[in-house]
Structure formats: structure tokens, C-alpha cells
Amino acid sequence: IIMDRVEKLSGHLSANQTTAKANYSQTAQFGKVGSKNADDVVIVSALRTAICKGNKGQFKDTTPDNLLMPVLQAVVEQSGVPKELVKDTVVGNVSTMGAYAMPARAAQLRAGFPVETSLRTVNRQCSSGLQAVASIAADIKAGFIDAGIGAGVESMTMGGAPGDPSTLPPFDMSSVFENPLAAGCLNPMGITSENVAEKFGITREQQDAFAVTSHAKASNAIKKGLFKDEIVPVKTTFTDKEGNEKEVVVDTDEGAREGTNVEGLAKLKAAFKKGGSTTAGNSSQVSDGAAAVLLMRRSEAEKHKLPIIGVFRGFKVAGVPPEIMGIGPAAAIPELLADVGMGIKDIDVYELNEAFASQALYCRDKLGIPEDRINPNGGAIALGHPLGCTGARQVATLMNHLKKSGKKTGVCSMCIGTGMGAAALFEAQ
Numbered sequence: 001i002i003m004d005r006v007e008k009l010s011g012h013l014s015a016n017q018t019t020a021k022a023n024y025s026q027t028a029q030f031g032k033v034g035s036k037n038a039d040d041v042v043i044v045s046a047l048r049t050a051i052c053k054g055n056k057g058q059f060k061d062t063t064p065d066n067l068l069m070p071v072l073q074a075v076v077e078q079s080g081v082p083k084e085l086v087k088d089t090v091v092g093n094v095s096t097m098g099a100y101a102m103p104a105r106a107a108q109l110r111a112g113f114p115v116e117t118s119l120r121t122v123n124r125q126c127s128s129g130l131q132a133v134a135s136i137a138a139d140i141k142a143g144f145i146d147a148g149i150g151a152g153v154e155s156m157t158m159g160g161a162p163g164d165p166s167t168l169p170p171f172d173m174s175s176v177f178e179n180p181l182a183a184g185c186l187n188p189m190g191i192t193s194e195n196v197a198e199k200f201g202i203t204r205e206q207q208d209a210f211a212v213t214s215h216a217k218a219s220n221a222i223k224k225g226l227f228k229d230e231i232v233p234v235k236t237t238f239t240d241k242e243g244n245e246k247e248v249v250v251d252t253d254e255g256a257r258e259g260t261n262v263e264g265l266a267k268l269k270a271a272f273k274k275g276g277s278t279t280a281g282n283s284s285q286v287s288d289g290a291a292a293v294l295l296m297r298r299s300e301a302e303k304h305k306l307p308i309i310g311v312f313r314g315f316k317v318a319g320v321p322p323e324i325m326g327i328g329p330a331a332a333i334p335e336l337l338a339d340v341g342m343g344i345k346d347i348d349v350y351e352l353n354e355a356f357a358s359q360a361l362y363c364r365d366k367l368g369i370p371e372d373r374i375n376p377n378g379g380a381i382a383l384g385h386p387l388g389c390t391g392a393r394q395v396a397t398l399m400n401h402l403k404k405s406g407k408k409t410g411v412c413s414m415c416i417g418t419g420m421g422a423a424a425l426f427e428a429q
Contacts (some may be wrong), residue, residue, distance in 0.1 A: 019314045026314035029141055033313055033342070033409060033427050040171050040298040041137045041218040042429070043310040044358075045075040046396040047232050048291035051253045051384040058250045059062055059288035064093070064100060065107040066151040067290035072111040072416045074232040075149060075294040079306055083112060086294070089119040090135045092128025093388035095159030095167070098277035099123040104153070123388070125364040125416050126355065127317070127422035128152055130391025133293045134424055136313035145298040149415035151292035152393065153384035156189045184322030185418045190272030190283070192417075193356035200362050204277035207357035211282040211381045214354060218256035218378025223400040227253065229401040255285045255384040282357040287384030291392035310399050313409075313425040314340045326359025328421020329413040330366045336411070336423040344368055347425075348407035351394040353377035353414030363413075376401060390414065395426065402428035 011290050022030075049067055052059035059067065068091065076083055089108055093100040099121035119139050119231050124131040129152025136148040176182045187195070196202065221227055233251040240246060260281075270276035271283065301308055316336035329352060337343060344367055352374050355362045364374055377397065380390065394412040402410055413423035 001361060011036040019042065021368065024341040026336075027081045027341055030137070031311070033154055033340070036298070037301040039141070041140045041295055041309045041312040043293060043295055043312065043395075044301055044308060045079040046230070046292075046309070046399045047071055047074045047078065047228055048346050048389070048393045048396040049234050049289045050231050050250050051386060051393070052253060053078075053248060053254045053384065054286035054288055055173060057156065057254045057288060058248055059236065060157045060236045061239055062227050062288070063236070064096065064153045064155040065103040065110075065159065067234065067288065067305070068104060068151065069107040069111045070232050070234050070289045071151065071292040072108055072113070072149060075292045079294055081147065081294060081296070081304070081306060083117065084114055085147045085300070085304070086113060086117050088136065088139060088148040089117065090132040090148070090150050091105060091121045092123070092124055092130075092132040093121055094128055094154060094389060095156060095387060096124055100153065104226055110191070113335060124317075124386055124422070125417040126353065126385070127391050127416050127420070129291060129390040130395070130412055130414065130422055133200055133295070133312070133392060133395055136295050137312040137315070138295050140295060142297060143358060144322060147294070147296040149292050149294050150392060151290065152154045152389040152391055153290040154269060154388040155288045156286045156386060176231040181322070187323050188272060189325075189355070189417055190320065192325045193278040193283065193358045194276045195324050196356070196362055197358040198230070198429055202277070202358045202361050202412060205262070206263045206361055207282040208299055209263060210357040210361055212260050214375065214378045214381040215257050215260035217376065218253070218382035219258035221254060221377035222256055224402065227381045227397070227400070230396045241318065253383050255287065256378060256382040278356055278358060282381065284353070284355050284380035284385035287386040289384070289386040289389045289393065290362065291389050291396050293392055293395050298316050306428050310405065310429055311427045313427050315422070315424040317420055317422045322419035323421045326356055326364055327366070327418055328415035328419070329363040329419065332421035332423040333367060333411060333413050340425055344370055345370070347409050347411050348420050349376060349398060349410040350374045351398045351410060351412040352379065353385065353390055353394065354381040355385065356414050357381060359415055376405075391422070398426060399428065
């Protein structure tokens with residue numbers, strides 16, 4: 001049954017790649033790439049913290065609110081937006097209780113925003129940060145607000161390991177197991193990676209080679225200082241291995257390993273399944289970090305003479321079988337592009353979250369995305385994947401890269417646990 005569903009889905013994706021919707025529904029809402037309209041949803045700032053290693057990095061002793069607060073402050077300070085103009089904030093978070101609603105609101109107030117600036121949190125698994133950005137964009141387009149912040153934060157150090165049984169909410173597990181589709185939601189993420197690799201013939205060698213490339217690109221970007229303009233330095237305290245507490249300023253990503261090679265990765269054992277192909281070396285890293293994106297109506301930004309660095313052009317979420325959740329971007333990206341009347345090769349850059357090399361390779365090859373357009377400065381295998389932060393982090397990285405490279409369009413996309421994919425389109429200005 002599962003294999004039949006996969007084959008049907010694959011056929012559907014292939015059809016979507018070549019058949020665009022005639023009405024281009026999101027173009028009608030968010031505007032066509034290349035156009036300028038007073039009610040465009042524009043980006044005036046997109047920043048992030050460095051991404052640190054979970055449980056052992058320099059953020060391991062930093063609570064999530066103390067990661068979130070600096071990026072909320074930074075996007076208004078960098079852009080010059082008066083805090084009172086920001087009417088709402090959405091924060092993505094995955095692994096802490098209640099999607100971190102109370103501490104996030106407290107962080108916003110500590111950051112100096114007036115009490116009139118509201119806040120809510122959202123948990124759409126690994127797309128939470130991107131969902132936060134899209135939710136603010138939709139609120140602006142609907143006329144609810146003229147300016148808002150879409151953000152994401154995750155301390156995987158403090159939030160617990162993904163899939164930890166002790167953190168599961170109450171639900172009728174016996175009934176879930178009786179429904180094959182629902183039971184797929186209980187698959188550990190590593191097993192979904194193994195399912196994708198096995199079903200679509202993605203070898204261990206291919207996955208390790210992809211991981212090596214991610215580390216090489218990220219290491220090169222760090223060495224050249226390409227991330228400096230998007231990273232907010234965070235002053236915090238850190239207790240080292242010897243028990244010494246140190247005050248540090250964290251401004252550099254920790255995960256990239258320069259010199260990573262296939263020979264070294266080949267020595268690692270499969271992490272989730274005996275005889276499997278998914279390892280710690282070709283999977284995303286457990287990480288801590290935060291990011292924020294400040295969006296406004298174009299007319300409001302121009303009225304206050306604020307910088308405009310990009311435009312939000314569309315967003316799509318698509319469902320896929322939970323047991324192969326990693327193929328989600330291969331469903332969401334074609335639907336998004338069909339909605340805006342564009343094709344795969346019309347997009348200059350893809351920030352494709354590397355939850356696992358297996359699923360990133362599948363999505364790249366299924367969609368026919370040119371290799372040089374994916375994660376030009378590395379992805380989550382090298383940089384890390386702080387769950388609720390990642391989507392907003394991708395937007396900050398994308399906007400920074402588009403500015404430096406002079407390129408025009410970019411898509412941020414990721415797979416989502418329980419079987420979904422999300423994708424959003426941005427244009428540099």
C-alpha cells in the first residue's frame with residue numbers, strides 16, 4: 001500500500017513540474033517577480049544568530065529567550081524601523097512546551113517593544129520559522145497589520161531530543177497504530193531517511209559525497225566572512241569542559257568541519273538502522289540558534305524611507321506520506337512555482353534544508369535543480385538545523401547571498417516531520 005502511494009505521488013509531482021496553473025493564484029496576491037506595487041509585502045531586515053552545536057557549543061548554557069531577544073532587537077535597529085510600527089510577531093518553535101509562547105512574549109518585551117506589539121508562536125515542525133514569516137506576510141496582505149516580524153528560535157540543548165518518548169503529548173496511540181497512514185507519523189526521522197534512500201536507490205556513497213560538499217561550501221563561506229552581515233553577535237556565558245565559566249561573544253557558526261572527506265565519513269556507522277546508509281555525518285546537526293525577518297507593506301516602508309532588501313512572493317505547504325516525509329520539498333516547490341507561473345530553472349538560488357542527505361538528493365534530482373543553485377554556502381549538514389529557527393535562518397542567509405551575488409530570486413524549502421513540505425519564494429530588491 002505504501003509503495004502504491006509513493007508511485008502515485010511521484011507521478012503527481014512529475015506532472016506538476018510541467019503543468020502550471022493558469023490563474024497563477026499567488027501572483028494575484030503577492031505580485032509578479034519584477035513588479036513593484038504599493039501593497040507588496042517587503043523585507044527590510046533579515047538576521048540570525050550564529051548556529052552553535054547542541055549540548056556542547058557556546059550556546060549550550062543560553063536559554064532560548066536569550067537567543068531570540070537579540071535578533072528581535074537587531075532587525076529593528078539595523079533597518080531603523082521604530083518599534084511601535086511593528087504590530088505583531090510570530091515565533092516558530094518546536095521542542096519546548098507550548099511552542100515557547102510565554103518566554104517568547106517576555107523576550108519581545110525585554111527587547112524594548114511596546115506592550116501594544118502582540119506576539120504568538122507557531123509549531124509546524126521543521127518549517128516553523130518559515131511558517132512564521134509566511135504568517136506575517138499573509139497578515140500584512142490581508143490588511144491586519146502593516147508591519148511585523150516572523151522569527152524562529154530553538155535550543156535543542158534545552159528542548160530535548162527530537163522523538164524523545166518522554167516528551168510526547170498524550171494521544172490514543174493504539175488507534176494511531178490501527179491506521180497505516182497515521183502510524184507513519186510515529187516513524188523516527190532517521191528511519192524516514194532510510195526509507196527514502198531505500199525506496200529511491202540513494203546510496204551511502206552519494207549521501208556522504210553530498211555531505212562533504214555541504215561542509216566544503218560552508219567552511220569556505222565562513223573563511224571568507226560571507227555570513228558576517230547576517231549574523232547578530234550574541235554576548236553570553238559558556239561553561240567549558242573544565243567547568244570554567246567564560247563570557248563570550250558568539251558570532252561564528254560552529255558546525256562546519258573544514259577538510260571533511262568521504263574517507264572519513266565512510267568510517268561512521270549507520271545511526272538509525274543496522275546496515276543502513278544514514279549516519280551522523282550525512283544528517284543535519286543538533287543545534288541552537290535564532291533568526292528574525294522584519295516585513296512591511298511597501299507603501300509603509302517607503303513612507304518612512306526604510307531600506308527594502310526583498311519581496312515575499314509566495315508560500316506553499318504540501319502533504320506527503322509521513323514515512324517518507326523527506327520528499328516534502330519535491331511536492332511543495334512545484335506547487336509554489338505553479339502558483340506564481342515560474343519554472344524550476346527560473347529560480348536563481350534554492351535554500352533547501354539538508355535534514356538528511358538522502359532526502360536533499362532525492363528532491364534535487366526529482367525536480368532537476370541545477371547543483372550549483374542549491375545551498376551555495378552550505379546547508380544544515382554543515383551549519384546545523386535548530387528546528388524552529390531554520391526557516392527564518394534560511395531567509396536571512398538567502399537575502400544576504402542574493403545581495404552579495406547580484407542574483408534575483410530564491411526559494412527556501414524544507415521537509416516537515418509527519419509528512420509535509422514547505423516552500424516560499426523571495427525576490428531581491
